[in-house]
Amino acid sequence: MPEESSDFIRQRIRQDLSEGVTNTVVTRFPPEPNGYLTIGHAKSICLNFGVAEEFGGRTFLRFDDTNPLKESEEFVEAIQRDVAWLGFSWGDAATFASDYFQALYGFAEQLVERGKAYVDSQSAEEIAATRGTFTTPGKESPHRDRPVAENLDLFRRMRAGEFPDGAHVLRAKIDMTASNIVMRDPVLYRIRHATHHRTGDDWCIYPMYDFTHCLSDALEGITHSLCTLEFENNRELYDWVLDNVDVNFHPPQIEFSRLNLEFTVMSTRFFRKLVEGGHVAGWDDPRLPTISGLRRRGYTPEMIRDFCQRVGVTRQENRVAMELLDFCARQALEDTAPRGMAVLDPLPVTIVNYPSDEDETLEAPWHGKHPEMGARAITFGRSLAIEREDFMEEPPRKFRRLSPGGLVRLRYGYVIRCDEVVRDDGGAVVELRCTYFPESKSGGDTSGLKPKGVVHWVSRQSGRAAAVRVYDRLFSVPAPTPDNMEGELNPASLEVAQAIVEPGVVEADTERFQFERVGYFFKDPVEYSRETPMFNRIVTLRDSYRPEPT
RNA sequence: UGGGGUGUGGCCAAGCGGUAAGGCACUGGGUUUUGAUCCCAGCAUUCGCAGGUUCGAAUCCUGCCACCCCAGCCA
Numbered sequence: 001m002p003e004e005s006s007d008f009i010r011q012r013i014r015q016d017l018s019e020g021v022t023n024t025v026v027t028r029f030p031p032e033p034n035g036y037l038t039i040g041h042a043k044s045i046c047l048n049f050g051v052a053e054e055f056g057g058r059t060f061l062r063f064d065d066t067n068p069l070k071e072s073e074e075f076v077e078a079i080q081r082d083v084a085w086l087g088f089s090w091g092d093a094a095t096f097a098s099d100y101f102q103a104l105y106g107f108a109e110q111l112v113e114r115g116k117a118y119v120d121s122q123s124a125e126e127i128a129a130t131r132g133t134f135t136t137p138g139k140e141s142p143h144r145d146r147p148v149a150e151n152l153d154l155f156r157r158m159r160a161g162e163f164p165d166g167a168h169v170l171r172a173k174i175d176m177t178a179s180n181i182v183m184r185d186p187v188l189y190r191i192r193h194a195t196h197h198r199t200g201d202d203w204c205i206y207p208m209y210d211f212t213h214c215l216s217d218a219l220e221g222i223t224h225s226l227c228t229l230e231f232e233n234n235r236e237l238y239d240w241v242l243d244n245v246d247v248n249f250h251p252p253q254i255e256f257s258r259l260n261l262e263f264t265v266m267s268t269r270f271f272r273k274l275v276e277g278g279h280v281a282g283w284d285d286p287r288l289p290t291i292s293g294l295r296r297r298g299y300t301p302e303m304i305r306d307f308c309q310r311v312g313v314t315r316q317e318n319r320v321a322m323e324l325l326d327f328c329a330r331q332a333l334e335d336t337a338p339r340g341m342a343v344l345d346p347l348p349v350t351i352v353n354y355p356s357d358e359d360e361t362l363e364a365p366w367h368g369k370h371p372e373m374g375a376r377a378i379t380f381g382r383s384l385a386i387e388r389e390d391f392m393e394e395p396p397r398k399f400r401r402l403s404p405g406g407l408v409r410l411r412y413g414y415v416i417r418c419d420e421v422v423r424d425d426g427g428a429v430v431e432l433r434c435t436y437f438p439e440s441k442s443g444g445d446t447s448g449l450k451p452k453g454v455v456h457w458v459s460r461q462s463g464r465a466a467a468v469r470v471y472d473r474l475f476s477v478p479a480p481t482p483d484n485m486e487g488e489l490n491p492a493s494l495e496v497a498q499a500i501v502e503p504g505v506v507e508a509d510t511e512r513f514q515f516e517r518v519g520y521f522f523k524d525p526v527e528y529s530r531e532t533p534m535f536n537r538i539v540t541l542r543d544s545y546r547p548e549p550t
Numbered sequence: 551u552g553g554g555g556u557g558u559g560g561c562c563a564a565g566c567g568g569u570a571a572g573g574c575a576c577u578g579g580g581u582u583u584u585g586a587u588c589c590c591a592g593c594a595u596u597c598g599c600a601g602g603u604u605c606g607a608a609u610c611c612u613g614c615c616a617c618c619c620c621a622g623c624c625a
Contacts, residue, residue, distance in 0.1 A: 166623070319562090455584095
């Protein structure tokens, strides 16, 4: 029995099991194949598959493909790839709502025969206009009392393709005065002469979500149908359909709140706009909170699963801070990512007392705390580069880096002193001329020098040029508003740095590195090559440096 | 406005009548050749508000307030 994670859903399942309401646990993850999965879906995936794993049950991956206009095979494949990558398996339980079209049709005829559904011939506009409002009841359709035989005939002819789109619709006969608007004679079937990605042209009528979902759940023997809060109002209809048709299984629908993340949205619709408008590089753009985007960015399944676990499952609206996702990434990488050095914004440093025709090899461990990871060789010589922001001409107090006349240690190398600042015509600093102290060599320092700090560096002779994509939040506001999302995009969500990276990092087979003092980086899985290295920044290092308030 | 939900620290979130877990963030301090990691300490006299029941309430009752969802032939 699971002990560690006990949200209200797991408590409910445990109770159902102990009371004998059910003796198995069968769940399902039911995405519509109309886009790529997001980390919001990951929460649902972890819940559904996780719960089944914990209680020895199984989970269906069921595509909710009832709208041929929006769905496609591309998305089906992408979704399967993402779920599998997250580490969950559905065995042979990949199903499609469209697998049940025939059965669904039979249930619909049952409803018609029982006088529980009728064919309405009003236009979509008329139906909308007569639905009523929150405070006023709807009006019954003039076709509401059509005889069963006529309804059956019309419905069969709808199915046979005798009518154009929109001519008729099948509606449940419930109550046009219901306070729950969902119950005001909801549409069950509509005519759509469209080719479906799986059933082709077999059908020209397609069932609506409310009719399809509950019956698919019942047919698959789902013991706990978990969905998000916005379907709460639909639960009454979910139950109505199952109660008015001959199915011998009635799953309970249980709602939980969906995941929201600060500085981004979880909108398939909006992502499609960004992708199609060329605002991002694709559904897997590392700035998007899609599973494929996070994967491309360098996230691992473990990080995402850890995140979902930490976020919890409740019925409370939420907007989780990005820092939590960052934390999950850093924590996973801390012990697993070898360290390396890269200078993202190089400032040339010339070691004036080092011969120009020589260099030397120093040894640096791949990981300070994990000697078993081994070590690599780095080159020290006359011509180096340090990070531009590690030098300041007029440093504030407590600045532990380099400044004119000051000392710093080059990590794994020597202590140097900045003797001269070279500028271009515009006055910009273009080079630092420094001297190094041979007796300060890392590991055998006898110099007695007390440098202010230690900075990373790379030899300009042996370092490799590399593009480093520095990602930032997609939006510049914590809670983007649906109507103004485009205007709230962060214009600096991607910056590409022309960096210098030590050769050992470029040559290694490892994909994820920590560039010391900078962050964690991932070799782009499609654009990286040893000749033209391309890194994506997964996340920065935590940085507690606060310049003195003056 | 009718119906359905939700309100616990900056953000998540335990708690289910016995006197506020945990995580993230944050703030101090220690270690440190990554301002990282690690370690230690601090961080809600109070649970949307107001009443009531009770020896005792975040937990029960009543009223109020705030926010979210629903008027697709989308899911």
